[in-house]
Structures are given as C-alpha cells and as structure tokens.
Amino acid sequence: AQSVTQPDIHITVSEGASLELRCNYSYGATPYLFWYVQSPGQGLQLLLKYFSGDTLVQGIKGFEAEFKRSQSSFNLRKPSVHWSDAAEYFCAVADTDKLIFGTGTRLQVFP
Amino acid sequence: SQTIHQWPATLVQPVGSPLSLECTVEGTSNPNLYWYRQAAGRGLQLLFYSVGIGQISSEVPQNLSASRPQDRQFILSSKKLLLSDSGFYLCAWSVIVNTEAFFGQGTRLTVV
Numbered sequence: 001a002q003s004v005t006q007p008d009i010h011i012t013v014s015e016g017a018s019l020e021l022r023c024n025y026s027y028g029a030t031p032y033l034f035w036y037v038q039s040p041g042q043g044l045q046l047l048l049k050y051f052s053g054d055t056l057v058q059g060i061k062g063f064e065a066e067f068k069r070s071q072s073s074f075n076l077r078k079p080s081v082h083w084s085d086a087a088e089y090f091c092a093v094a095d096t097d098k099l100i101f102g103t104g105t106r107l108q109v110f111p
Numbered sequence: 112s113q114t115i116h117q118w119p120a121t122l123v124q125p126v127g128s129p130l131s132l133e134c135t136v137e138g139t140s141n142p143n144l145y146w147y148r149q150a151a152g153r154g155l156q157l158l159f160y161s162v163g164i165g166q167i168s169s170e171v172p173q174n175l176s177a178s179r180p181q182d183r184q185f186i187l188s189s190k191k192l193l194l195s196d197s198g199f200y201l202c203a204w205s206v207i208v209n210t211e212a213f214f215g216q217g218t219r220l221t222v223v
Contacts, residue, residue, distance in 0.1 A: 032209060032210065034211055036214075041199075041217070041219070042216055042217065043117075043201055043214035043215050043216045043217050044155075044201065044203075044214040045214075046211050046213070049210075049211050051210075090154065090155065094209035094210065095209065096208070096209060097143075097160065097162070097168075097208040097209060098145065098157055098160055098170075098208065098209070099157075099209075099211075099212055100157075101147075101154050101155040102154060103153060103154035104153075104154050104155075
C-alpha cells in the first residue's frame, strides 16, 4: 500500500536559518507529490506539487522541494526561515483516487 | 474562483447526541469531495470521499456517515456521538481524484 513517512515530528530552527523537512514515500509508479502547510486551527494550504519534469519544484512563500526517485524522497526546503513559517507541514502522495498524508512535522521558529 | 465553505467552525456536543457538519464548494462543477479527521497530534485520516452525487466511499468503518445530496454539498453525520469522535474535521475538494486537494477551514468538534 502507498504510504508517506515524515520522520521528524517536531523541528526547531532559529529565524534566518535554513530549513529542510524530510518526506519519504512508498509508491509503485511515478508519484504525484505534495507539500501542505497548516497554521493552528486552520485548514491546509498547498505549498507546492510535483507531477513530472524538473525534479526541483518551486512553491509559494519561498519554499522548494526536490524529488529524488532513487531515495524515494521529496524533501521541503527553505533557505531562510521567517517567524511566520511556524506551522505544521504535511507531505502527501496521490493514490488512485485520493491523497495519502504523512503524520506531519511541526516547525517551531525562535527569534 | 473556487471557494469551499465549512461550518460550523467549532462545536461542543454531548455524548450520544447527533452530528451534522456541512461543506459546500462554489465555482466548480462535479468536484471530488473528501472528509478528513485530524486528531490531536496526529496526521490526517481520510474518512469518506465522493466522486459524484450519491456516491460515497468509506475509508474507515466507524460511528460516522457521509452523504452528498447535491453536486457541491457534502455532509458528515453521526446518529450518536462518542468521546472518540472529538477532533478537527476538514472538508476538501479536488478537480481530479489524484491531484491536489483544496481544504476548508475545518470544524473543531469536542464531544463531552
């Protein structure tokens, strides 16, 4: 069965530092991959998506992610984190008829 | 542009009471619709999805049911709530079933 693993439950970084959130997937074919962000008490907002083509995809709010087939990974990165980036981040893979989400990574940003 | 509305935003209900959460989508036709639940400190669990009016697929057998009486309306229900039904419920829609989904603002349900 398809699955998504986000190995880091909680990450803390200083404002201005770089960020990388890990995501590994299990999928038999070429996956459709997504990153979402959720602020407390809110719905999920799509940051970026990968369907095919260039393995480095750019998203909103200065985020990017790189698809690495050999590692079954789709890690999210940002070169310089802002305090407003504090939120929960979810990686997802598309199954035949739905999205399968990881358990999320909570990002805390210190000033 | 497309928008999704979900209400109420918060709800406190006693154990054994019924539940009805409503979700509507505007600006698109024949969307795929989803209900997810997010328990405290956990990820998103898909509860139900629908690819058309009257078509409901259940992912997890439990105390809840879903209905789609109109093209852009998706309702989550329960006849008798349990304490374990507490959580954050999210409605979402997509154009194609295995592409990006767009989420509502969620309903915080507390069963007491």
